[in-house]
Amino acid sequence: EIVMTQSPSTLSVSPGERATLSCRASQSVSNNLAWYQQKPGQAPRLLIYGASTRATGIPARFSGSGSGTGFTLTISSLQSEDFAVYSCQQYNDWPQTFGQGTKVEIK
């Protein structure tokens, strides 16, 4: 199965700053890559699919890029509600697999 590796494990960022998260696949997943946001006690939320398409209702400060094996999620100006865990997922091959997550915390 395809292994998804995220870096860094933890990212400390000040409110208003940019956050850049990385996700790497062990083999090409084309652009079949999604990003999810997780907060304690809440349902995971789909942010990005197709590597760069924002899901319905997702603010424009979230953007995704990349294809093949390397992907990036950028949050252009962190708001208080954006401090959370972000996970990438490939859905190109079965079984779909997830990265271990990047925690974005307040600096």
Added chain:
Amino acid sequence: DVQLVESGGGLVKPGGSLRVSCAASGFTFSPYVMNWVRQAPGQGLEWVASISGSSTYIYYADSVKGRFTISRDNAKNSLYLQMNSLRAEDTALYYCARESELAGLFDFWGQGTPVTVSS
């Protein structure tokens, strides 16, 4: 609004059984592929099982095959996961997730129900 609400989690001894449920609302349940995804403490998300709208197609992760059974009742807008022969490594938060029109992409999730396997 789409809502998925899991229930039935709890503490169970190794070798025991448990059934978790997911109640769906806010959308037409029957056409959608539904999934269970779990997250062990401090770990990433792991897909567990999926079931097609008519229950014709069912798939499992190797880690649970032969021990877990996914099912659904479209008349009750409900999804189930029967877990048998539970092991400590099955301890996790179990999420119900709706699959979008793109196979393998999960567009809505529940908040999860915790399952702890411990003696």
